[in-house]
Amino acid sequence: MGKDKIMAKATAFSRSAKIIALGLYLSLSACSDEIKGPEPLLPDEQSQELADNSIINIVDDADVSQNDLYDAMRPFFERRDLAETRAMVIMYKGRVVAERYAPGYNESTPLISWSMAKTMTATLVGLMVADGRLVLDDPAPVETWSSPADPRSKITLRHLLQMSSGLDHSEGPVPEQGKAIYDADTTRMLFLDGRENVAQYAQARQLEANPGEKFEYSSATTHILADIMTNILTDSKDPVVRRNAMLEFAKGRLFDPLGITTMVPEFDRNGTMLGGSMIHGSARDWAKLGEFLRNNGSVKGAQLLPTSWTRFMRTSSPNDPAYGGQTWLNKPRPDGRNPILFDGRGRENIFGMLGHLGQSVISSPNHKVTIVRMGKTEDSKLRPVFDQLEIVMNKFPES
Numbered sequence: 001m002g003k004d005k006i007m008a009k010a011t012a013f014s015r016s017a018k019i020i021a022l023g024l025y026l027s028l029s030a031c032s033d034e035i036k037g038p039e040p041l042l043p044d045e046q047s048q049e050l051a052d053n054s055i056i057n058i059v060d061d062a063d064v065s066q067n068d069l070y071d072a073m074r075p076f077f078e079r080r081d082l083a084e085t086r087a088m089v090i091m092y093k094g095r096v097v098a099e100r101y102a103p104g105y106n107e108s109t110p111l112i113s114w115s116m117a118k119t120m121t122a123t124l125v126g127l128m129v130a131d132g133r134l135v136l137d138d139p140a141p142v143e144t145w146s147s148p149a150d151p152r153s154k155i156t157l158r159h160l161l162q163m164s165s166g167l168d169h170s171e172g173p174v175p176e177q178g179k180a181i182y183d184a185d186t187t188r189m190l191f192l193d194g195r196e197n198v199a200q201y202a203q204a205r206q207l208e209a210n211p212g213e214k215f216e217y218s219s220a221t222t223h224i225l226a227d228i229m230t231n232i233l234t235d236s237k238d239p240v241v242r243r244n245a246m247l248e249f250a251k252g253r254l255f256d257p258l259g260i261t262t263m264v265p266e267f268d269r270n271g272t273m274l275g276g277s278m279i280h281g282s283a284r285d286w287a288k289l290g291e292f293l294r295n296n297g298s299v300k301g302a303q304l305l306p307t308s309w310t311r312f313m314r315t316s317s318p319n320d321p322a323y324g325g326q327t328w329l330n331k332p333r334p335d336g337r338n339p340i341l342f343d344g345r346g347r348e349n350i351f352g353m354l355g356h357l358g359q360s361v362i363s364s365p366n367h368k369v370t371i372v373r374m375g376k377t378e379d380s381k382l383r384p385v386f387d388q389l390e391i392v393m394n395k396f397p398e399s
Contacts, residue, residue: 055101062097064395069098072392076373077102081384085358085375087111087283091291092396093368096284102375110262110280111374114355117265118222119313120254120289121275122161122326125225126297126309127253129157133232136161136312141228144203155211157228160221161325162317168208169218186219190277197270199227215319222276222326230272242271258292258299260285277356283372286361290353290370293327294363314351328352339383342390350393358382362389367396 054077058066069090076085077100086105090098099107113120128134136158139145145152152167159165173181181187185205188194194201202220209216226246233245247265250273255263262285266278273279292298293313297305313325321331322340330341330350341352341362352362358377363370371392377385 054103055099055106057096057100058098059096062092063397064092064097068395072388072395073098073100075388076100076375076385079384079388081381082377082388083375084377085373087372087374089283089287089372090392091287091370094291094295096287099283101283107284108262108282110264110282111286112355112359113279113281113286113353114277114357114359115219116286116353116355116359116361117275117277117279118219118326119293119353119361120279121222121225121273122313123289123293123305124229124250124254124275125157125161126305126313127249128229128232129309130306134228140224141231142203142224151207152211157225158325159211160225161312162319163215163217163221163323164212164317164319165216165218165221166207166209166211166214167202167205167216167218167220169202169205169216169220171217171219186277189220189223190274195268197272198223198268198274199270199272203227212318215317215323217323219276223272223274226273226275239267239269239271243267243273246271246273253304257302257304258288260288283374286353286374287370287372290361290363290372293351294365294368294370314349324351328354341386342393343386345390346393347398358385360385360389362393364393364396366398367393368399369393369396 058069060066062069073088076082076088084102086102087109088100089096101107101109125134129136134157137156139153140155140157140160145155147153155165170179170184171186172184173179174184182192189198189201202224205220229249230242230246233249234241236242250265254260260281263279263281266274268274293310296307297303297310313327314329315324316329316331317323320333320337322329322333328340328351329348330344330346331348332344333340340354341350347364347366349366350362350364352360354360356379358373358375360373361370371389373385373389
């Protein structure tokens with residue numbers, strides 16, 4: 001395909017299948033040193049076949065040339081060490097300027113979020129805080145923690161949002177403690193003994209540290225947040241009523257105003273949204289959420305979310321500079337913790353939603369850009385993906 005004649009080609013619509021595997025590891029794992037440098041592109045014939053069967057759309061009036069955007073996106077689909085990318089969308093100054101989809105995917109295909117869902121859940125929490133239904137520094141309204149004699153009664157909404165609740169939790173296997181993947185709390189909560197009522201499983205955990213003292217990445221805390229919101233929306237214990245109440249709130253307050261049409265959250269059998277890991281949506285719709293947050297909670301001139309809330313989400317938490325309120329930040333982490341985003345290279349106000357297997361929405365206020373990359377790359381091999389995402393980001397001028 002000639003770069004000067006980039007065009008869209010239709011492909012069959014394919015819904016992304018729900019992954020249910022006991023060996024699932026949802027945490028953001030280390031970016032290992034296994035890959036020493038960029039690997040070559042796939043053989044010419046295979047690369048051409050991929051290009052011919054991809055959907056590629058690039059506008060001709062952005063501040064970056066079509067050729068530059070094509071070259072920056074091409075490695076995601078054609079370089080072995082960046083595989084497998086399924087969808088990529090670039091929004092610049094509020095509009096899609098480039099997108100590419102692997103064969104079998106298109107602009108409407110809903111793709112699973114994994115932990116990107118956490119940032120969406122935090123956005124919904126912010127709307128409830130703006131309504132006065134929740135207070136950031138009040139004790140989290142969890143009935144089983146409400147006794148003053150229970151040390152968990154000191155856990156606040158802020159602690160949950162900043163992954164500093166102090167609740168005992170293992171996101172993935174802990175070999176040094178003899179914990180295999182099926183012993184990890186996230187696996188048990190989502191797929192084994194906790195799957196019927198994920199919030200109940202999460203809320204039953206005891207403290208391993210005082211609230212606010214320790215950072216520990218935990219999908220469980222986000223499911224607690226989803227349960228808190230649902231209990232505010234309805235007193236009903238009926239799972240269908242609970243689910244519909246959460247869906248109505250998300251649709252009316254966030255999805256519809258942003259023009260998001262493909263988002264489908266999953267729920268457990270108790271009617272609690274799996275807001276820490278399982279929301280499906282197209283790459284375009286994930287980009288809309290990233291742009292909304294990049295614009296400090298406004299869309300088409302309407303301020304839907306207070307700027308104080310987006311500022312909170314994008315401000316370093318006390319226990320990890322690279323983590324805000326259910327949102328990752330482009331800042332160096334304490335010694336021993338895995339690097340995130342661009343590992344502090346470039347602007348510190350770059351932020352992102354990140355999920356298992358390389359799901360990524362990265363936004364830069366200074367570049368006026370949001371980049372979405374969806375796919376399936378082992379968590380231990382993601383560093384080249386973020387390095388290339390940094391190259392794409394830097395194609396755009398800074399203000």
